[in-house]
Amino acid sequence: MEKINEFKGLTGNLLAFKEEVANADKVTFVGVPGVCTPFAELFAYAIRDKESVFISGTDIGSAKKLELKPEGMQLTDSADPEAEVVALLGGLSMPKSNISSDEIQEVIDKILKKEGKLIGLCYMDMFRKAGWDEKLDFDCIIDGTLTGSVFK
Numbered sequence: 001m002e003k004i005n006e007f008k009g010l011t012g013n014l015l016a017f018k019e020e021v022a023n024a025d026k027v028t029f030v031g032v033p034g035v036c037t038p039f040a041e042l043f044a045y046a047i048r049d050k051e052s053v054f055i056s057g058t059d060i061g062s063a064k065k066l067e068l069k070p071e072g073m074q075l076t077d078s079a080d081p082e083a084e085v086v087a088l089l090g091g092l093s094m095p096k097s098n099i100s101s102d103e104i105q106e107v108i109d110k111i112l113k114k115e116g117k118l119i120g121l122c123y124m125d126m127f128r129k130a131g132w133d134e135k136l137d138f139d140c141i142i143d144g145t146l147t148g149s150v151f152k
Helices: 009-020 037-046 103-110
Strands: 027-029 051-056 062-070 072-079 083-089 112-124 140-144
Touching: 009 037, 009 112, 009 140, 027 037, 037 051, 037 062, 037 072, 037 083, 037 112, 051 140, 083 103
Parallel strands: 027 051, 027 083, 083 112, 112 140
Antiparallel strands: 051 062, 062 072
């Protein structure tokens, strides 16, 4: 994969994602429960005009709608996870998740529509560090770098 764009900050991260899914009606996020869920909610908020679904890990039966509520994007009712875009969240590739790229490929094969788009959403180069960029056929990986400071 070659770098085609750079962005700064959270807004740039969200806009890069929004641009990648512009032609889709539905996006299914797949991530580790707890850690990835708030990121899915954040990215779903950026595309709140589209249908969004979240799957916990490899459990396709866990698919829930992400819907806009007064408190923000929230997981609600069970949902059909099949979508034009599947967005994998980086937490899946972390060693502590105990999920292999082969297991994720099985999920992708079941929920990504033909001619669909596979997007990776991660921070700190997680998919490349785990080698998933070579194992999965990503159409795009949106990778952010977090830096920070603590002041007292």
